[in-house]
Amino acid sequence: MGFFILRRVGIMLLTALCLTFLVFFLTNLYPNLEKLAKTQGNFRMSDEQVASFLEKGGYLQSTPIKYGEWLGVLPSYRYTNEDGTVQSRCILPGDTAEASPNFCGILQGYWGYSTYFENEVSAVIGKRLYLTGRLMLWVMVLMVPTALIVGVLAGMKEGSTTDRTLSAFAITTTATPEYVSGVIFIAIFTSSAVGLKWFKGSATQAMENPTFENFFLPVLTIALFGMGYIARMTRASMAEVMTTQYIRTARLKGVSFPNIVIKHALRNALIAPFTVIMLQFPWLLNGVVIVEILFNYKGFGWALVQAAGNNDIQLLMAISVVSVFVVLLTQLISDIGYVYLNPRIRIS
Secondary structure: OHHHHHHHHHHHHHHHHHHHHHHHHHHOOHHHHHHHHHHHOOOOOOHHHHHHHHHHHOOOOOHHHHHHHHHOOOOOOEEEOOOOOEEEOOOOOOOOOOOOOOOOOHHHOOOOEEOOOOEEHHHHHHHHHHHHHHHHHHHHHHHHHHHHHHHHHHHHOOOOHHHHHHHHHHHHHHHOOHHHHHHHHHHHHOOOOOOOOOOOOOHHHHOOOOOHHHHHHHHHHHHHHHHHHHHHHHHHHHHHHOOOHHHHHHHHOOOOHHHHHHHHHHHHHOHHHHHHHHHHHHHHHHHOHHHHHHOOOOOHHHHHHHHHHOOOHHHHHHHHHHHHHHHHHHHHHHHHHHHHHOOOOOOO
């Protein structure tokens, strides 16, 4: 197990390097850099002024060199202006060149400076990730138990009325995008046109003081969409397990149906849904973009939209690193979880 984890961690690091380099290459294409220069300077800047801005910031270097600086394995580019001042990635607003380090990348714990939020990227990411993490926590608390219950109840007696009803419910939730269900919830439960003002608060208020009234609708919107996938997978796995030979033997021995489901069928039926549940974490991290924009909840997904819309390269790269790390980590946990859920699975 230890060698397997070390091998997977090595593969994770190599994958993370490849993916982050690809994102770095795409975000540092010249049209994006030109847009960044005009956003930070003036949209009427000439080509010469754009080139001068990019040269001072070190953006005209080759991509591998800039990527090495961003990682922190190469010294940061420095440019001396005519008045003697020095510009560098390592020099933050208000700092001096003498007090700044030569290496300032991800390996040194420096994520860059956000041109849109005018703050260090680490501070922006920390705050927005905390808000989305809180949203994800309550989504998982609502989504996973409900989906497992629906899937188990539907799969216990395949083809029954309960199965057809719950399966139709699961398909409906999966087929309804978040922007549709979210708009419907807002129109019904918060709009004065319908009159059902059950939820008077807003998700923006939930950023500081989350309550049931201002936080439940975004949680429900996300949970309903992801619930169908887990419920359908659980139902299919449960229906397959209930037809196996050892379940038939337990029935012939006179074991009660609830004991068959709980003690014999449930553990094996949860192996396949476990993968789907673990995949919900990276989906939630980036899939909440629509919901956060719709409810004006300024979390991780909202920050991604702002960074992309304002060409904030450093913030985009930091969001990419966090997303890649979450995806790879959840895959590793999923593989390890297989061994404990099913003793027949062994790592050679």
